[in-house]
Amino acid sequence: MSRMLNLVQAINEALDLKLADDPRVVLLGEDIGKNGGVFRATDGLLEKYGEERVIDTPLAESAIIGTSVGMAVNGLIPVPEIQFLAFIFPALDQLFSHVARMRYRSQGQFPVPMTIRTPYGAGIHGPELHAESVESFFAHTPGLKVVVPSGPYDAKGLLISAIEDPDPVVFLEPTKLYRAFREEVPEGLYRVPIGKAKRVREGEDVSVFAWGSMLRTALKVADALERERGFTCDVIDLRTLYPLDRDAIVESVQKTGRAVVVHEAHKTAGLGAEIVSLINEEALLYLRAPIKRIAGFDVPVPFFALEDEYMPTEARIRAGIEETIMF
Amino acid sequence: MLAEHDRAERLMAIAKAEGLYEEIHLLKEDGTLAGSVDDISPEVMVAMYRHMVFARAFDRKAIALQRQGRIGTYAPFEGQEAAQVASAMALAPEDFVFPSYRDHAATMVLGQSPANVLLYWSGRVEGIRSPEGRHILPPSVPIATHVLHAVGAAWASRHRKEAAVSIAYFGDGATSEGDFHEALNFAGVFHLPVIFFCQNNGYAISVPFSRQSASRTIAQRAIAYDIVGVRVDGNDAFAVYRAVKEARARALHGLGPTLIEAVTFRMGAHTTADDPTRYRDQKAVVEAWQKRDPIARLRLYLESQRLWSDADEAKLQEEVRARVEAAVDEALSIAPPDMEMMFDHVYAEAPWHLAAEREEYRRSREGVSV
Numbered sequence: 203m204s205r206m207l208n209l210v211q212a213i214n215e216a217l218d219l220k221l222a223d224d225p226r227v228v229l230l231g232e233d234i235g236k237n238g239g240v241f242r243a244t245d246g247l248l249e250k251y252g253e254e255r256v257i258d259t260p261l262a263e264s265a266i267i268g269t270s271v272g273m274a275v276n277g278l279i280p281v282p283e284i285q286f287l288a289f290i291f292p293a294l295d296q297l298f299s300h301v302a303r304m305r306y307r308s309q310g311q312f313p314v315p316m317t318i319r320t321p322y323g324a325g326i327h328g329p330e331l332h333a334e335s336v337e338s339f340f341a342h343t344p345g346l347k348v349v350v351p352s353g354p355y356d357a358k359g360l361l362i363s364a365i366e367d368p369d370p371v372v373f374l375e376p377t378k379l380y381r382a383f384r385e386e387v388p389e390g391l392y393r394v395p396i397g398k399a400k401r402v403r404e405g406e407d408v409s410v411f412a413w414g415s416m417l418r419t420a421l422k423v424a425d426a427l428e429r430e431r432g433f434t435c436d437v438i439d440l441r442t443l444y445p446l447d448r449d450a451i452v453e454s455v456q457k458t459g460r461a462v463v464v465h466e467a468h469k470t471a472g473l474g475a476e477i478v479s480l481i482n483e484e485a486l487l488y489l490r491a492p493i494k495r496i497a498g499f500d501v502p503v504p505f506f507a508l509e510d511e512y513m514p515t516e517a518r519i520r521a522g523i524e525e526t527i528m529f
Numbered sequence: 530m531l532a533e534h535d536r537a538e539r540l541m542a543i544a545k546a547e548g549l550y551e552e553i554h555l556l557k558e559d560g561t562l563a564g565s566v567d568d569i570s571p572e573v574m575v576a577m578y579r580h581m582v583f584a585r586a587f588d589r590k591a592i593a594l595q596r597q598g599r600i601g602t603y604a605p606f607e608g609q610e611a612a613q614v615a616s617a618m619a620l621a622p623e624d625f626v627f628p629s630y631r632d633h634a635a636t637m638v639l640g641q642s643p644a645n646v647l648l649y650w651s652g653r654v655e656g657i658r659s660p661e662g663r664h665i666l667p668p669s670v671p672i673a674t675h676v677l678h679a680v681g682a683a684w685a686s687r688h689r690k691e692a693a694v695s696i697a698y699f700g701d702g703a704t705s706e707g708d709f710h711e712a713l714n715f716a717g718v719f720h721l722p723v724i725f726f727c728q729n730n731g732y733a734i735s736v737p738f739s740r741q742s743a744s745r746t747i748a749q750r751a752i753a754y755d756i757v758g759v760r761v762d763g764n765d766a767f768a769v770y771r772a773v774k775e776a777r778a779r780a781l782h783g784l785g786p787t788l789i790e791a792v793t794f795r796m797g798a799h800t801t802a803d804d805p806t807r808y809r810d811q812k813a814v815v816e817a818w819q820k821r822d823p824i825a826r827l828r829l830y831l832e833s834q835r836l837w838s839d840a841d842e843a844k845l846q847e848e849v850r851a852r853v854e855a856a857v858d859e860a861l862s863i864a865p866p867d868m869e870m871m872f873d874h875v876y877a878e879a880p881w882h883l884a885a886e887r888e889e890y891r892r893s894r895e896g897v898s899v
Binding site for chain 2: 228254259260262264265268269270271272273274275276277278280292295296299300304305306307308309310311312313344345347368369397444445446448
């Protein structure tokens with residue numbers, strides 16, 4: 203049986219199922235219990251599983267991640283929530299110095315399986331520092347995995363995979379998509395593998411790599427370009443940003459000979475640079491045009507009156523794809 | 530059980546009323562007692578002494594090895610032997626231990642091999658493996674971050690209703706870090722079975738405690754979080770041992786965390802790369818603190834109780850010399866590392882690019898060129 207669920211409902215269901223399935227799973231974070239999370243991602247779970255397993259914590263992000271490390275080395279599987287991605291900054295010491303390194307420096311003696319869930323990205327007109335997309339911080343840190351769903355089906359399957367993963371996963375949930383649309387989501391446990399991208403649109407003229415809320419925008423552009431100009435885009439949802447799905451990226455570029463990367467994070471040292479390098483290393487001689495990055499500008503994410511223009515718009519993405527195809 | 534619970538409640542009341550500002554003493558500098566030590570067996574006292582003598586000899590040897598270029602930078606703990614040894618002896622095998630990088634006297638009591646400690650300071654990751662049957666986490670290098678780990682591990686123990694506590698070892702400098710305060714706050718809110726064991730050794734590298742905080746003591750910080758705080762003479766093995774035993778009993782009875790401030794002194798440098806004469810009158814402070822030496826006073830007490838003799842001492846010194854030499858031989862004769870181990874244990878399963886980097890490294894080592 204499957205039902206139509208939105209992304210936040212799919213997240214809630216994945217958490218519910220894993221709490222029921224594995225007594226080691228514990229949720230902790232700010233306002234996740236009685237309040238059900240500021241986006242209601244954990245709605246109803248406190249009532250169902252009690253306050254030993256769905257823990258409203260004091261307001262201290264370093265402690266949320268730091269105590270999760272202690273829980274994990276002592277046999278629990280914590281799923282901490284950071285209320286908004288930018289609020290993880292006080293916990294970066296814990297994340298970089300311990301979460302990412304504990305398996306390594308203990309030579310496998312103390313792995314720290316945990317899934318750090320956090321809403322991320324712009325597009326909902328939130329206050330300052332509620333719209334960051336700093337995924338490359340985490341992708342630059344060996345020991346972490348980085349996962350970004352772009353729809354309800356993948357969100358549920360990827361979150362279940364993340365919680366079952368033996369290593370720490372930073373699980374970025376695009377706030378703009380929480381309630382943007384519904385899709386068929388099966389009941390019960392199922393897994394979407396970490397490390398595997400998904401081709402969401404088949405095309406011949408250019409590869410378009412995107413994730414999170416940018417995938418939706420890129421797809422709209424791809425639709426318009428085919429309708430209006432007959433260009434077809436091979437649109438790949440990366441889904442996992444670390445480790446990247448090399449084969450999916452390389453095969454697509456080998457087929458199309460052209461590539462555009464779309465992300466809302468700042469352009470400089472963003473993940474787009476890594477994808478361009480990968481293509482350079484693995485498929486340079488297939489290229490018929492320079493690879494283009496359509497990204498958030500290299501400015502602090504602006505106040506929300508400007509945020510829609512900070513993020514790659516359909517017009518910018520379209521121009522970038524057209525320039526690449528027409529090169 | 531009820532009687533035990535009452536006892537623990539009483540202990541908490543006492544701890545809350547006293548010991549936040551004045552140090553608790555049991556064993557005075559002249560080797561006489563300031564209170565009853567009926568709860569500490571002669572066997573435990575002698576074992577403490579033996580561990581402390583070994584720890585000091587090991588520590589001095591490690592400094593010498595660094596000076597000779599045979600190990601890397603080392604963080605000595607001389608002066609802090611009572612705080613470390615006695616606290617460790619008050620723990621049980623099921624407890625989770627989160628040390629800092631200066632707590633090897635404690636971890637060696639708990640079964641960490643001295644050779645491993647030397648390996649750790651030789652840049653070898655093998656040196657921080659927890660001994661079998663113990664839960665000793667790798668020493669934390671960032672300051673105070675591991676105090677939160679102890680809180681989380683205690684949470685997990687309580688979650689499974691296990692009779693185990695967690696203990697974090699840290700110094701006075703750590704109490705200025707946010708993570709320390711977050712840890713006390715979380716442990717207080719959730720009444721977690723955790724012991725915060727602070728060795729106030731006077732200095733965080735060059736900065737004295739007076740510059741670290743305007744609060745008179747570290748123990749008094751417990752008031753703000755409404756948890757138990759205790760200030761003990763950290764060079765008094767009996768006072769430290771009892772404070773940790775009582776903290777452990779309270780924790781296991783659901784009475785929550787304890788912050789223990791063990792007042793001690795780092796006799797030497799912060800590390801072998803540090804020169805303490807730049808920031809303190811090293812000769813004067815060492816002379817002053819030698820009068821409070823933790824080992825000398827314990828020996829005086831043991832001798833007064835006929836638990837120790839000159840013959841015992843001679844035999845112990847011989848044993849200690851042999852053990853230290855054996856540790857040095859073991860650590861320094863270990864084969865050089867397989868360089869490829871740098872790729873191990875990053876993840877449970879290496880992702881494609883790590884496998885490729887390992888292969889690239891292997892080819893470069895074999896001198897393969899295109």
